[in-house]
Amino acid sequence: MLHLDHLELTYPDFRLTADWSAEPGEIVALIGPSGAGKSTLLMTIAGFLKPTGGAVFWNGSDITLLSAGIRPISILFQDQNLFPHLTVAQNLGLALAQGARLDAAQNHRVEVVLDQLGLAGLGGRRPADLSGGQQGRAALGRVLLQDRPVLLLDEPFAALGPALKSDLLDLVKQVAAERQTLVLLVTHDPQDALRFADRTVLVSDGIASAPTPTAEVFANPPAALQDYLGH
Amino acid sequence: MPTDDSWRLATDAALLVAAAIFLSLPLLMVIGPGIKGLATLPPSVWQAALRSLIVALVSACLATGLALSLALAVARGAWGGRGIDLAAMLPLSASGLVLGTGLFLVLRPFAQPEALALPVTIIVNATISLPFLYRLILPEARALHAGYDRLCATLNLHPTARLRHITLPRLARPLGLGAGIAAALSMGDLGVIALFAGDNSATLPLMVQRLAGAYRMEQAAAASLLLVSASFTLFWLFDLGGRRAAP
Numbered sequence: 383m384l385h386l387d388h389l390e391l392t393y394p395d396f397r398l399t400a401d402w403s404a405e406p407g408e409i410v411a412l413i414g415p416s417g418a419g420k421s422t423l424l425m426t427i428a429g430f431l432k433p434t435g436g437a438v439f440w441n442g443s444d445i446t447l448l449s450a451g452i453r454p455i456s457i458l459f460q461d462q463n464l465f466p467h468l469t470v471a472q473n474l475g476l477a478l479a480q481g482a483r484l485d486a487a488q489n490h491r492v493e494v495v496l497d498q499l500g501l502a503g504l505g506g507r508r509p510a511d512l513s514g515g516q517q518g519r520a521a522l523g524r525v526l527l528q529d530r531p532v533l534l535l536d537e538p539f540a541a542l543g544p545a546l547k548s549d550l551l552d553l554v555k556q557v558a559a560e561r562q563t564l565v566l567l568v569t570h571d572p573q574d575a576l577r578f579a580d581r582t583v584l585v586s587d588g589i590a591s592a593p594t595p596t597a598e599v600f601a602n603p604p605a606a607l608q609d610y611l612g613h
Numbered sequence: 614m615p616t617d618d619s620w621r622l623a624t625d626a627a628l629l630v631a632a633a634i635f636l637s638l639p640l641l642m643v644i645g646p647g648i649k650g651l652a653t654l655p656p657s658v659w660q661a662a663l664r665s666l667i668v669a670l671v672s673a674c675l676a677t678g679l680a681l682s683l684a685l686a687v688a689r690g691a692w693g694g695r696g697i698d699l700a701a702m703l704p705l706s707a708s709g710l711v712l713g714t715g716l717f718l719v720l721r722p723f724a725q726p727e728a729l730a731l732p733v734t735i736i737v738n739a740t741i742s743l744p745f746l747y748r749l750i751l752p753e754a755r756a757l758h759a760g761y762d763r764l765c766a767t768l769n770l771h772p773t774a775r776l777r778h779i780t781l782p783r784l785a786r787p788l789g790l791g792a793g794i795a796a797a798l799s800m801g802d803l804g805v806i807a808l809f810a811g812d813n814s815a816t817l818p819l820m821v822q823r824l825a826g827a828y829r830m831e832q833a834a835a836a837s838l839l840l841v842s843a844s845f846t847l848f849w850l851f852d853l854g855g856r857r858a859a860p
Binding site for chain 1: 760761763764766767768769770771774777778779782783860
């Protein structure tokens with residue numbers, strides 16, 4: 383279980399608090415206006431920002447001070463999820479080993495993931511030689527190989543257009559269900575929340591509210607969500 | 614306006630031609646007698662050339678490594694970044710001769726200046742080219758950090774793996790160019806060495822000066838030719854290496 387314990391981010395011109403938990407295997411959407419702090423919260427959970435108060439717990443142990451690389455958390459950024467000068471296979475290899483050279487078993491794991499993502503035979507290409515959708519899949523391959531129990535998505539597929547984005551989120555949903563991964567998904571799009579998220583967090587007015595079942599949130603939207611949706 | 618444009622073209626062309634003549638005339642003056650003189654060069658000149666080559670290579674490596682470490686630290690937003698930035702630019706305010714004089718005064722009580730001629734030359738030459746290399750590498754180091762630091766962090770890349778697989782390939786171009794500049798500058802430098810060198814530690818530029826001073830013009834021209842070729846070749850090889858290694 384991921385537990386944000388009175389987590390607090392206070393800067394001169396910004397404030398956000400969060401105090402809630404999420405369970406393995408569920409998908410939680412973070413929705414709210416731009417600048418409210420969705421990405422900032424995600425970066426704090428990932429370990430790139432230090433909170434000014436409170437703590438982050440994973441299965442009861444305090445991970446607030448762990449560096450990003452050793453948290454039980456993987457993340458897909460808005461962009462720059464792959465090194466452009468390395469091939470797709472080398473990029474995925476870095477999730478398994480500290481070099482571009484892998485042993486036979488690791489190579490096999492990379493091949494299996496590429497296969498699973500419909501990228502068989504494309505391991506030798508550089509990211510720039512792939513389509514946007516294929517790049518998204520390759521980036522997803524990187525977090526699949528990292529195989530950490532929490533996956534954070536900072537709108538990584540937003541630039542792809544609605545159809546491709548839905549395809550990739552379907553894929554995320556499927557692998558998250560297989561592996562019982564907890565997924566936190568930042569989105570601007572209410573449809574993403576409705577289609578993919580079991581529960582939804584509204585981030586607005588300095589508070590990341592506790593996750594509420596998505597259908598419930600949208601059936602009976604709080605005032606801040608009504609403002610955001612423009613109702 | 615067409616007349617304006619033609620005026621501009623004419624002045625541009627005139628300036629370019631003047632600059633080309635200014636640069637190539639002395640070079641051309643050296644080539645003819647230089648080629649003739651090559652065969653007559655004494656072994657001491659070839660030894661000096663080898664010494665200069667070694668000094669240039671070592672000081673280029675030193676300057677590039679130092680500039681890279683400083684640029685990476687500043688790009689990372691390391692504590693004291695502004696101080697590092699200032700320190701990296703400081704050598705601009707001193708000439709090699711000034712640094713050399715200072716070092717000469719510092720070291721004279723402890724050791725024979727002649728014994729230290731080459732190490733001091735290496736260090737001073739590396740220091741002198743540091744500001745240029747630092748400025749060359751910093752923007753790209755910043756861009757690399759902004760773009761890929763978090764990806765490196767989430768992959769938990771070990772610093773040596775990160776240096777080898779990410780930093781060096783991504784920065785190969787400015788590193789190669791920078792090393793080329795440092796090597797060429799060092800190869801042609803006639804600063805500290807003039808203060809420190811004895812008979813057995815002369816570099817090629819110092820040899821040129823001594824030959825010219827003795828009115829052995831054909832040999833001076835030959836040594837100059839050697840110097841220019843070596844500088845240019847070093848620069849070209851490093852820059853090419855950087856471009857080849859870049860992704």
